[in-house]
Amino acid sequence: MSELVKVAVDAMGGDNAPEEIVKGAVEAVKESSKVKIYLVGIEDRIKDELKKYNYPSQQVEIVNAAEVIETAEPPVMAIRKKKDSSIVKALQLVKEGTCDAYISAGSTGATLVGGQVIVGRLNGVERPPLAPLIPTEKGAALLIDCGANVDARSSHLVQFAKMGSVYMESIMGIKNPKVAIVNIGAEEDKGNALVKETFPLLRNCPDINFIGSIEARDIPAGYADVIVCEAFVGNVILKLYEGVGGTLIKKVKAGMMTSLRSKIGALLVKPALKETLKTFDLEQYGGAPLLGLKGLVVKTHGSSKAVEIKNSVLQCITFSEQKINDKIKEKITLENE
């Protein structure tokens, strides 16, 4: 049993908890014999859900936690006060070494704060970035940081670039991933003070494949694999992706319903269209890791269904097998030239 990857899953977090969370955990252990899942939350409710399934029960353990941190609660206070919450208890399993990884669809703020305060940073990591995968025409790119550290400094961004490179190479299998910094023009003299300060530092980084600036327009086209930016900009990018995507799909659907002719056409294109658009769905990529902590902390969408939880668990296995944290430590301690 000792070589199993152990994952603490917040069974109470997200819009579809505990039903979809427990279902996703069950699907994960059915798919992989390499993982043991600790379902953290209100014991009776988790048991009720688990009863619905047949699964290798030695791979699932329940850890009771009586409290739940709600999304709207101020995160610092919630982490401090709700010691018996599923988020705090699940993070503690990682801290004490019982688990290798943590997954939650619950409060982003509480996961960010708790990840830093309870699990703690790897030696040398200044700020842990939240790094979701976003869809592009060429596959997926890592957006780093998308919301963990507003008002970051240039040295933080350099670390983001390094950690992001390790992630894309080891988890996504992209050899020598292209790193770009979000900018408002392609030239080196463009940008705000932070970007101008960070650009030469990235260019002089010996151990990343820095390709320069990327304009937001070129992100969906897939020009880069690791998209470096500070958290405010990253959050705007992530959310506008959702917003513009949602509105356009709504427009396309409405456009197809405007005449009898187009309604008939809609029936014919629907299956093919659905398949194509699935490749541009943010949620298919599973959770976003908070990189640079002593253990893996993963935040999935609040609306997570079983499939996202399952995929996130499988991601944790790869993360652990690939020894990402050892690679991050090694890269972070490498000084810039």
Next chain:
Amino acid sequence: MSELVKVAVDAMGGDNAPEEIVKGAVEAVKESSKVKIYLVGIEDRIKDELKKYNYPSQQVEIVNAAEVIETAEPPVMAIRKKKDSSIVKALQLVKEGTCDAYISAGSTGATLVGGQVIVGRLNGVERPPLAPLIPTEKGAALLIDCGANVDARSSHLVQFAKMGSVYMESIMGIKNPKVAIVNIGAEEDKGNALVKETFPLLRNCPDINFIGSIEARDIPAGYADVIVCEAFVGNVILKLYEGVGGTLIKKVKAGMMTSLRSKIGALLVKPALKETLKTFDLEQYGGAPLLGLKGLVVKTHGSSKAVEIKNSVLQCITFSEQKINDKIKEKITLENE
């Protein structure tokens, strides 16, 4: 003749100059008798284009300018050195009072720099923001600032909110336009240092309808009429709008071409879809004004066709008739409570 609105048009700027620029100018004077257009650029080339059309010739005048500023040129240097360029000469027509407004599809940088240096700011205006209209589900919203002033201060953002409100009310006819600040969460305590500092200033502004924070996700849904942000974030929003939109439309088209069944369907939905998507096209809204200058300076897309130039000219007429600059001066000098 004295009550005509006079517009200096850079005939040499943009990907389709001078053909589409001259065509747009001709269409504008054919549509409105209230305007006189000064076509600025290489005289012979403008004459060759004008020959193609019948139009009220007393409403069009050519101003010769031998040089052209290219998009790739560093703007400050270009404005300083190319005194005989179409951009510099057209801006000078506004400065000296011959023209009320300026339109260019050429170098954005040169227009921004030249607008400030040659035309100059209105008294009291700290920074002139570039403010394009962007499509939303409910019509259009003004994105202010989308690229003129990186690393802006909170006092600048307050002025952007005021100028944007005047514009949306007077030009777009939106009574009491809703103003929101781009943020990474809905609560007042969210955000980076700039947003946290600006939020209470906007809330205490007596003469705008401030509704609080807007997350990027909600911009395309049309939650606000005036979207306030600093230029780096605004530029990312504008360009990601284009990028995600372009990629998704490409995906939709590709999805429709995957099978015979869907190809037939595509033929049937195409006309209706085209009509619907037109309402979500950035370019339909014409040029973006650089607000707060002594005269109206408008930047249109580099890819502008005649229709965008024509619409921009018509916009200049409304701008002048509505005495936008008087209203801006009045609002800017009103102190916050």
